[in-house]
Amino acid sequence: MHNKLQITLFLATLILTFLTPTLSFTSSSEQKLTIQGIKSNIAHSVRIKNGLNNIDIDGDNAKDIIMNGYRGNITAHDFDAYSFYIFMDKISNIVAISDSDDVSKDKYEIFTHKGADCILRDIRLFKNKDEKSYNLVIAEREFGETYVDEKKVTFSLYKLDYDNDETRFIFRKYGEIKSKNNYCDVEEAFKKELDM
Secondary structure, three states, rough: HHHHHHHHHHHHHHHHHHHHHHOOOHHHHHHHHHHHHHHHHHOOOOOEOOEEEEOOOOOOOOOEEEEEEEEOOOOOOOOOEEEEEEOOOOEEOOEEEEOOOOHOEEEEEEEEEEOOOEEEEEEEEEEOOHHHHHOOEEEOOOOOOOOOOOEEEEEHHHHHHOOOOOOEEEEEEEEEEEEEEEEEEEEHHHHHHHHH
16 A cells, blocks of 8 residues: 555656656646837837728738727716738728637627726737737726726737638737836826836
């Protein structure tokens, strides 16, 4: 019985010794994300204007469409809605925004979150120095107790991908990072943290 226990412990130790270096709960790209690293690698960024925007999202030298629609209301909490369309084979394909591998949780639009004094959620597109297609970044600040609270901003980063099996374009989340400083408005965080 004692020998079996020693052999079991030896095998468990051996297995853990060889497997532990390869075990990881975050991707290597997430481990390397820093505000300075992201900022230094950006070749170009775009703030989407209201209405129809013709931008080559996927880097194929053909203009695609980004739609930014405004929704006003009788309070200070109006919002914008963004959606993305990439042309391929003369068909306009809507781009999914994915935070996970669960297709049923994909979104097809992004909404801003605004207060009278601060914007709590907005987006930018950016192109890295070594890439042809644009990436998406969603900046979001937690509400706190009021709209004017200053808190860290979370930058969620998405890379454009094409799924050959499902023949669709997807902005897939590849990481997120917090701002160095606290902000009321994510627009200020975009400017001061990422020069966008």
